[in-house]
Amino acid sequence: MDDRIPMTQTGYNKIRAELERLENVVLSEVTQRIALAREEGDLSENAEYHGARETQGMVMAKIQFLRDKLSRAYIIDPAKVPRDVVALGASITVRDLESGEEETFTLVGAGEEDLDANRILITSPFSKGFIGKKIGDVVEVTVPRGTQRYEIVNLNYEDLDAALSREDDGTPGNP
Numbered sequence: 001m002d003d004r005i006p007m008t009q010t011g012y013n014k015i016r017a018e019l020e021r022l023e024n025v026v027l028s029e030v031t032q033r034i035a036l037a038r039e040e041g042d043l044s045e046n047a048e049y050h051g052a053r054e055t056q057g058m059v060m061a062k063i064q065f066l067r068d069k070l071s072r073a074y075i076i077d078p079a080k081v082p083r084d085v086v087a088l089g090a091s092i093t094v095r096d097l098e099s100g101e102e103e104t105f106t107l108v109g110a111g112e113e114d115l116d117a118n119r120i121l122i123t124s125p126f127s128k129g130f131i132g133k134k135i136g137d138v139v140e141v142t143v144p145r146g147t148q149r150y151e152i153v154n155l156n157y158e159d160l161d162a163a164l165s166r167e168d169d170g171t172p173g174n175p
Contacts (some may be wrong), residue, residue, distance in 0.1 A: 005072045006088060006122055011111030012073055019066040022059055030056045069110060076109065083157050086130045088122050093154035094130075097138065102153065107131075 007015075030052055037049035081087045086107065093104040105118040107130070113121045120127055129141040130152065139150050 003072055004074045005069055005110045006076050007073050007109030007111055008078055008088070009075055011109040012070070012075060014111040015066055015070055015073075019063060019070065022063050022066070026059055027056070027063070030059055073110065081157070084134060084155075086133045086152065086155060089157055091156050091158065092130060092152055094139075094150040095153050097149040097151055104154070 033052040034049065034056065037043075037046055037052055040046055040048070043049050076088050078089050081089055086092055088107055088109055091104060091106040093102055095102045103118070105120050107122040107127050108114075108119045109122060113119055122128075122131070126141055126143065129139045130150075133139055133152055135152050135155050137152050139152065141148050141150065
């Protein structure tokens with residue numbers, strides 16, 4: 001099983017920044033909260049101490065999660081992504097062949113996912129069914145409610161191309 005995590009440099013940088021914030025800011029604040037709570041005396045009945053320790057555990061777990069993700073990352077150069085098939089950075093519109101409903105979403109790497117904006121991970125089970133497909137292809141995807149059939153009705157890389165042009169001119173961008 002391939003446990004590498006595809007991402008763009010932008011996604012890698014976002015995850016790295018979040019890791020640094022957790023390590024350098026959040027963990028320091030939690031450590032200070034623990035120290036202040038310790039000064040209050042009896043730790044067995046000190047809710048602030050126990051809450052701060054619990055927070056510390058959650059922050060450390062998130063730090064380990066992000067370190068693991070970065071250690072397994074491989075950077076994909078969006079400029080080298082083929083434009084005629086579904087791949088990282090593609091915005092695709094699909095039609096549910098059962099209901100006729102259409103939905104558009106963008107396949108992104110780790111660190112760039114945002115379900116509210118229909119930016120879904122390229123490694124998700126849903127996304128994997130579309131990789132390498134072209135406009136007009138019918139794709140069967142297993143979802144919690146069973147197997148769904150979709151037709152790819154549109155494929156573009158406009159968001160990715162716009163982000164690449166911003167990088168080329170030095171303008172910071174968020175693909």
